[in-house]
Amino acid sequence: MDQQKQTNTTKNSRRDFIKTTAMATAGVMILPRHVLGGKGFLAPSDKLIVAGIGVGGKGQSDLAEIYKGGISEIAYLCDVDDRRAENSRKSFPKAKYYKDYRELLERENKNIDGVVVSTPDHNHAMIAMAAMQLGKHVYVQKPLTHDIYEARKLAEAAKRYKVVTQMGNQGASGDGVRRLQDWCNAGLIGKVHTVHCWTNRPAWPQGIHWPTKKADIPRALDWDLWLGSAPYKDYVDNLVPFNWRGWWDYGTGAIGDMGAHLVEPPVTVLGLDNPLDVQCSVGTTYVGEFKRDYYPESCPPSSHIIMTFKETDKTAGNLTLHWMDGGIKPMRPPELGPNERFGDNGVLFEGTKGKMMCGVYGQDPQLLPLSRNKEDKTPKTTPLVPGGVDGHYWQWAIAARAGYGKVKLASDFAIAGPLTETLLIANLSIRGTDIRVPKQNGKGFLFPGRDIKILWDKANMRVTNFDEINQFVKRAYRQGWSLGV
The missing domain is CATH 3.30.360.10 (Dihydrodipicolinate Reductase; domain 2)
Structure with missing residues (x-):
């Protein structure tokens, strides 16, 4: 398949995914015409404002895939290593950059809708919990946590704080x-x-x-x-x-x-x-x-x-x-x-x-x-997940825009925790x-x-x-x- 055909296939797959999900959540959320495949501009107010924490390596690809869904703005980047953050900073030059996730969450709390956590395993739970306690939807790389206790507590917290969650095992949507x-x-x-x-x-x-x-x-x-x-x-x-x-x-x-x-x-x-x-x-x-x-x-x-x-x-x-x-x-x-x-x-x-x-x-x-x-x-x-493996990223963003409990996810913390x-x-x-x-x-x-x-x-x-x-x-x-x- 040549590059242009592959690009068109990806766009069509994404458009079909968003259409299908939007229909499944009819009456719950209103998506702009641009997202539904029509002409027009997707206003920033309609987008999910995302902060990425740990943005090199897998974090870089996580943010790229979520951005492809068409309804997310990658507005904030955070990494303890400037070298690892370099490519994501080039991909999202308008995103504000932090080194300490605590400073990011404190200063930008009112501006963030969702947080993507792609750090090493030992810091997953701590960062995700801090975001959920602020009411932020979270996408966390696998394994969800480093310890069993942390996994149990994150699953409980997702339900308590009523936030949309997803673990990054994309095959769950395949x-x-x-x-x-x-x-x-x-x-x-x-x-x-x-x-x-x-x-x-x-x-x-x-x-x-x-x-x-x-x-x-x-x-x-x-x-x-x-x-x-x-x-x-x-x-x-x-x-x-x-x-x-x-x-x-x-x-x-x-x-x-x-x-x-x-x-x-x-x-x-x-x-x-x-x-x-x-x-x-x-x-x-x-x-x-x-x-x-x-x-x-x-x-x-x-x-x-x-x-x-x-x-x-x-x-x-x-x-x-x-x-x-x-x-x-x-x-x-x-x-x-x-x-x-x-x-x-x-x-x-x-x-x-x-x-x-x-x-x-x-x-x-x-x-x-x-x-x-x-x-x-x-x-x-x-039932299939629209978009399959790629849809694993997009469905989290769609679900976060729809609100807690409105869209079924393949690996939310109720599933990913156990x-x-x-x-x-x-x-x-x-x-x-x-x-x-x-x-x-x-x-x-x-x-x-x-x-x-x-x-x-x-x-x-x-x-x-x-x-x-x-x-x-x-x-x-x-x-x-x-x-x-």
């Missing part, structure tokens, strides 16, 4: 997940008993020690603001802007990065709640014969996590979900030919009558064997493997967390059979920083 729902609802694979999710992440260092060499802080970076809620440490090289994902103080590892794209399809299709129990094994680094290295600050280089979920009407009893990262993959299903692709990131559903699979974001859904797809005539009954909790419960089992207890004779340590299956109490938000792990359910913020609840 057509692929809805096709999987159609097949499951039609009984094509029977009741599902096992799911496999796998990823080639991490694509950053894990299973390493914290660097011992202190480095000079770049002039463009406010290191204290970047740390935010995390414990103070001296600046080191190769942490900002990408490799923080592999450190527990800031990131949530491979499942935190990719779980919202890969665990979301089975959670949505099968109606899963928090897991009942979790167990795991992790890859490790050896420093000598039979001597396992100890790196509690860093996520492991690979992991295999097994979660049990309570039975739903789509499952054959309690469901087993396997998560694999670091290059670990499940056995190829025998229904898949030897030269047929079994990708580096994917999801495999195993049912009592057959199997189906998809790629990351729920894309490329396939029945197995692949020959079944040529003859498949299953009706499309699951999904994020599930991913972080899985991380509890990983963190438990590094908890060490001195031996009774005082010589060396035991690692009891490596040998157990943790049991999760959702109502009380705690592990019931290994209390030491509960320290990771709700971390302590650095002095001077607060979630505000």
